[in-house]
Amino acid sequence: MMPKSKAIIKFDEDDGDRPNFKGAPCTYMDPELFFPDEHGKPDARAELACALCKLRTDCLTYATKHNFDGYWGGTMKSDRKALTRKYERVKCPGCRSEDIMEDRNAGVCLACGLSWPI
Ligand code: SF4
Numbered sequence: 429m430m431p432k433s434k435a436i437i438k439f440d441e442d443d444g445d446r447p448n449f450k451g452a453p454c455t456y457m458d459p460e461l462f463f464p465d466e467h468g469k470p471d472a473r474a475e476l477a478c479a480l481c482k483l484r485t486d487c488l489t490y491a492t493k494h495n496f497d498g499y500w501g502g503t504m505k506s507d508r509k510a511l512t513r514k515y516e517r518v519k520c521p522g523c524r525s526e527d528i529m530e531d532r533n534a535g536v537c538l539a540c541g542l543s544w545p546i
């Protein structure tokens with residue numbers, strides 16, 4: 429018999445660059461919370477989970493690269509699109525700082541250290 433997992437969200441399909449989500453807060457939560465209407469607001473519980481999650485940078489990078497729907501790394505798809513638009517003044521999705529640096533193919537927040545691909 430398979431051991432029972434407490435995880436609710438499962439990341440079964442590994443496409444090679446998937447971060448190890450083991451122990452991430454979202455894996456113990458209702459997946460619906462992370463897939464709100466794309467034009468709606470993310471659920472406050474999902475916002476809190478991502479704000480406290482140590483995998484945030486990896487998760488944000490992964491979702492941006494794969495153009496996923498849903499709330500990943502504290503961002504909705506529309507936020508991730510804005511973050512990857514060069515020459516646009518963006519705010520860090522982690523701390524809202526405008527102190528952003530472009531480092532080759534990444535945006536890096538100088539205030540909190542969060543990064544994402546651009
Ligand atoms: S940043 Fe949010 S969506 Fe990503 S692994 Fe952490 S809790 Fe889950």
Ligand SMILES: [Zn+2]
Nearest residue numbers: 520523537540
């Ligand atoms: Zn920041």
